[in-house]
Amino acid sequence: MSYKNFPMVSNVMFGRGSFNQLEDILAPKRINTKAPFIFLVDDVFRSNVWITSRIPLAYDDRIIFVSAKEEPKTEQVDALVEEIILMTKERPSGIIGIGGGTIMDIAKAISIMLTNKGDAKDYQGWDLVKNEAVFHVGIPTISGTGAEVSRTAVLTGPDKKLGINSDFTPFDQVILDSELTKDVPKDQWFYTGMDCYIHCIESLKGTYINTFSETFGEMALKLCKEVFLEGELSSEEAQEKLMMASWHGGMSIVYSQVGVAHALSYGLSYLLGTKHGIGNCIVFDQLEEFYPEGVRMFKAMKEKHNIKLPQGICADLSDRDFDIMIKISLSLDPLWENALGPDWKKIMTPEKIKSLYQKM
Structure with missing residues (x-):
């Protein structure tokens, strides 16, 4: 190491x-x-x-x-x-x-x-x-x-x-x-909060994981569950807990990395201008193959808060458009290595990435 x-x-x-x-x-x-x-x-x-x-x-x-x-x-x-x-x-x-x-x-x-x-x-x-x-x-x-x-x-x-x-x-x-x-609109609150949640999942499930990152990631994940899934918090409690989840989630990737969702989201953002939080949500919704437990919990959070993600944002893209997104995504070597290990190029081919984008 x-x-x-x-x-x-x-x-x-x-x-x-x-x-x-x-x-x-x-x-x-x-x-x-x-x-x-x-x-x-x-x-x-x-x-x-x-x-x-x-x-x-x-x-x-x-x-x-x-x-x-x-x-x-x-x-x-x-x-x-x-x-x-x-x-x-x-x-x-x-x-x-x-x-x-x-x-x-x-x-x-x-x-x-x-x-x-x-x-x-x-x-x-x-x-x-x-x-x-x-x-x-x-x-x-x-x-x-x-x-x-x-x-x-x-x-x-x-x-x-x-x-x-x-x-x-x-x-x-x-x-x-x-x-x-205190005045953040509900959809934006959810999408940005899920950026934190996805940080935790990608860090905790990545090959770069270590005790430093794990400690912060687990605390951030616990706080995200409390805010988005469990019980009823006062608005002030929820605001404070999510603010600390954000801090711990950010710390969880300081000594590790993010993964598949962020790598694919960067492609959406570059080509379509998709905002980071909602882009991560659109991508993560399709990643049960890589983060099965994390995606199941994400879907439960989405249902609890009645969040409807945009559908078909890649439906009318040309092959050239897909190629641009694939190129952007594949350039993020550390993210892929963290997600899939040193042999990630054998797993995440351009064809595989295109098939994932086509679901979005």
Whole structure:
């Protein structure tokens, strides 16, 4: 076994209302009065005074509202980096992401690109980043993606969907305030929560499994069952448990990997623009061959919450379209090796992948 000394989020604040401590957290990190903090905020909160009025702006600090309607793209990151450079006199004191997984990934990527030359697409891969990122903070407003704790910023580029996986990617500070998730629409709550659930299944059933990953994965799975399958929780209890499930689910793949669902979902996202959470659900629904117990439980959760997944999203695709998705999916070697072992190419052929996509 090869060993990797992975960095983790160095500071975490947890608790309902902890968002109000942001000013105290940021003040010691300000480089000078001309080096602003840049707040990247999901534009669904543009008119949400309950959140925006609590952002502690001072000096030349700026809020940039960012659309999360589509999966984050390398060109979107490049455009935002250019915007920040043009609007600021000095390198920012920090980047603060406030939103879901898309905003988390964009914030991580921008903090890296402010200190590394070239385009974001140049850093899609593993350990390609050379320079330390600027100080960056993650404040999730929805739970499930694990983006607040992961060492990757997943981006769709011109040629592939792949994360900026590096030791400089993790946030320096995370604030876990479950109160910020109270207004999430039910479908989005389910799809994003299932991203966490699928992280757990793929990590726990993968060939990379180890006690470190297993410990976090089992706790996240337990919390997902409590939220989505068992008993009746108060809304506050459910919000807190899912927020911690997201954290533990993200940690479960830090020292292991995801698997079949994520590899196939990346193909859907690249070609069709399918959002990550719902894409994972559409794929996972067809994976009983690989994760029989996990898929059965997923279907029970889906039924309990009366969730109807989109059908036939691949029905009208051309052979060329399938080839593009297959190419994207097959490029994710670590995911396949974790799912199926070192001989995965003998199992997961292009024909096999196409047959799975055709069911979706």
